[in-house]
Amino acid sequence: MGSARDGADDWIEQPGSASNWRARIEAHGLVQVRRWWSVQRCAAAVEAIEAARGRWTPDFGGVQCSLGRAWYTHLETDRAGEYFANATQADALVESVIPGLQAELRGALSEATGAPVRQRRGWCGAGVHIFEPGGRCARVGGSVHFDYEGLTRAQLRSHAPAWSMVLVLQAAASGGGLRIFDVVYTDHVEPTAAEVTAEHVDVDYQTGDLVVFDSHRLHWIQPFGGDRARISATLHGVQTPEGWECWF
Ligand SMILES: O=C(O)CCC(=O)C(=O)O
Numbered sequence: 001m002g003s004a005r006d007g008a009d010d011w012i013e014q015p016g017s018a019s020n021w022r023a024r025i026e027a028h029g030l031v032q033v034r035r036w037w038s039v040q041r042c043a044a045a046v047e048a049i050e051a052a053r054g055r056w057t058p059d060f061g062g063v064q065c066s067l068g069r070a071w072y073t074h075l076e077t078d079r080a081g082e083y084f085a086n087a088t089q090a091d092a093l094v095e096s097v098i099p100g101l102q103a104e105l106r107g108a109l110s111e112a113t114g115a116p117v118r119q120r121r122g123w124c125g126a127g128v129h130i131f132e133p134g135g136r137c138a139r140v141g142g143s144v145h146f147d148y149e150g151l152t153r154a155q156l157r158s159h160a161p162a163w164s165m166v167l168v169l170q171a172a173a174s175g176g177g178l179r180i181f182d183v184v185y186t187d188h189v190e191p192t193a194a195e196v197t198a199e200h201v202d203v204d205y206q207t208g209d210l211v212v213f214d215s216h217r218l219h220w221i222q223p224f225g226g227d228r229a230r231i232s233a234t235l236h237g238v239q240t241p242e243g244w245e246c247w248f
């Protein structure tokens, strides 16, 4: 699917904090901070997530699951009402299973943007996506998409700064990285044949990595192998005239 962009992996930061996030995201479309969380901390989070299996939210009829509630899965399956009706509970659940996760991701977004970030009123904070081994995403990968669902038409059209942030809590045993294309949203949400074969970078996910990328860029979760789930925490953010706001 398309050709890899030439050049070094110069979007990768060593463990610790990234400097000048914004310039780097603008230059490369993404920043990846290795080991933002330790492997031990991720393992403890994964254990807690697995123990809370009975409280996961099934998405797309159980093709994937979330801890918390993701806006895009609810929007695409006509469950917007459910999302808002359960947002407070969803946040309480995420906080009880992985204390501090939501605040830390919001803090990282704030550090990355250099501005305060507030949660959209009535929306959910960061949550977790779980893709089971052998499931559809493992076999064929995710859909090739833009993260447009939480953006207004005006924000999409004007390319308002909008970033998606992923913390890799459990990388797949093999594959499962994120392909980010050199394609920015213009006026259609379904990518064309040319767009899905455009140049791209393949972001190789290791447990503990934090990846921040431009939500207007086309991207794709690659298929993965092995017998463990691919588990990632996510937070989306956009800059508005009143400041940055975030949601899951
Ligand atoms: O888990 C990931 O790597 C990215 C997921 C994604 O694209 C999304 O949640 O919109």
Ligand SMILES: [Fe+2]
Pocket: 145, 146, 147, 164, 219
């Ligand atoms: Fe996405």
